Amino acid sequence: MATEHIVKSFDDELEALHGIIAEMGGLVGGELQAALDALANRDADAAAAATVTDETVNRLEHEIEELAVRMIAMRQPMADDLRAIIAGLRASGDLERIGDQAKNIANRVFTIVELAPVGIEPDVIELGIMVREIVSDAVEAYVERDTDKAEAVRTRDVEVDRRYTDIFSEILTLNTENSSRATVCTHLNLVVRSIERIGDQAYGAVIVKDGQIVGQAPSRVVVNTDPTGHAEMEAIRDASHRLGRADLSGCVMYSTSPPCAMCETAAHWSGVSALRYGSDIQDGGRPRYRRC
């Protein structure tokens, strides 16, 4: 099916792909911001309105898939070009999941603003803004193929994790002090979890064997309360599970940022043949055993 993004050369097509991803990033970032504004202004109508972009986000994701499939089929791209398309597919999947979380947040805010405030709301909003900025910087780093920016995005997740832990324990305390706050605290807690999940979505890994994706995952550190749930570890687990074996030789692992010592060592033990990372998909060579 033809889309409005019909173009000629590979570079033009790649630029079109980047354009749709930038558009999608703008939409999901706007969705999150609208939900946070609704919480700040205690505006239930605005919270309900924050979810309307959902359909457009899904349409754009579909458009990216069609374009990527057509580019692969028509041009049979190799090496760098293929990596750029795979990175685009990964980014669109991440953004679609971020849109889902933004929608969850807006739905919770709709209920929260009907209940008495407990005082932690400004901190929740601040955390949400931090994460929204990370998402928009991650999209920019991808579109501009800016490795330094991608690296800076990774560093900021540590700060988000720290703030998340503080807010989480504050909500627990508020809840314990006064049981009448239980309902609003539960909703706020879920909002904060969704925000943290969005932060995690900025990191993803894909494992490819013979031109096919055999494993993929976002980071699941917070979702699964698993400190080892880095995207690369999760992708290795997914690939081993799907292939029905622990040996991943012949596989290439693509990840958002350079893998940490734990993840590179896991790739080494699983026999992954090569690592590629960053928005410009740098060649990370063969995974080595590294001391943490």
Ligand SMILES: [Zn+2]
């Ligand atoms: Zn790691």
